[in-house]
Amino acid sequence: MTEEWRRHLIETAEGIDALLERVHRVAVLGIKPDDHAAQPAWFVPDYAQRAGLRIVPVALRYPDVQTILGEPVVRSLGAIEGPVDLVDVFRRPADLPAHVDDLIALRPGAVWFQLGIRNDEAAERLARAGIDVVQDRCLKVELEKRGR
Numbered sequence: 001m002t003e004e005w006r007r008h009l010i011e012t013a014e015g016i017d018a019l020l021e022r023v024h025r026v027a028v029l030g031i032k033p034d035d036h037a038a039q040p041a042w043f044v045p046d047y048a049q050r051a052g053l054r055i056v057p058v059a060l061r062y063p064d065v066q067t068i069l070g071e072p073v074v075r076s077l078g079a080i081e082g083p084v085d086l087v088d089v090f091r092r093p094a095d096l097p098a099h100v101d102d103l104i105a106l107r108p109g110a111v112w113f114q115l116g117i118r119n120d121e122a123a124e125r126l127a128r129a130g131i132d133v134v135q136d137r138c139l140k141v142e143l144e145k146r147g148r
Contacts, residue, residue: 008127010110010134016142019110019132023085026139027056027108029077029099030090033065040114040138041090045069047140048088051148056080058087077102084108088139089117096122104129112139 010019026048032041049055049069057068058077065073074080077087077099087108091099096119103111103126110132113119123133 005124005128005130008130008132009123010132015132016134016137017146019086019134020142020146020148022109023053025054025056025083025085027058027077027080027084027087027106028090029058029060029087031055031057031059031068032090033059033062033068040140042068044090044114044138044140045088048143051143056084077106080106086110086112088112088114090114091117093117093119100125104131107131110134112137114138115141 010016028045030041031045032039034042036042045055046069055069055071057071057073059065059068059073059075067073084106085108087103087106089111100122108131111126113135115136115138118136123135126133
């Protein structure tokens with residue numbers, strides 16, 4: 001049995017460098033609305049947007065919110081139009097398996113589980129589908145390290 005899928009598990013600084021070089025459009029699953037600016041699920045995508053990345057807010061709650069960070073909100077991964085380079089995930093580890101099929105259908109270049117979020121089974125399924133996966137790292141911190 002081949003372990004080729006493991007190359008999609010991005011764990012090194014070099015791997016993150018290469019991944020971030022090709023990222024321009026980021027869907028943020030579990031983003032918080034603008035009035036939650038003190039929470040990572042808002043300030044991390046805010047930083048990424050200010051660093052030049054285009055944000056697609058995927059708000060699973062807050063039904064009255066129509067825009068976040070000045071961008072129109074979508075309510076599911078399936079509602080995203082056009083290609084996405086990265087899905088930045090702000091969901092509890094136990095909630096991740098429920099999103100894997102939608103993530104695979106979306107076919108982003110990569111999926112990023114934020115700091116404190118790790119689910120090896122979900123990561124393996126995504127990697128076996130050919131999607132790069134970063135676990136338990138903060139996108140904001142990694143962008144800052146690279147001067148973005």
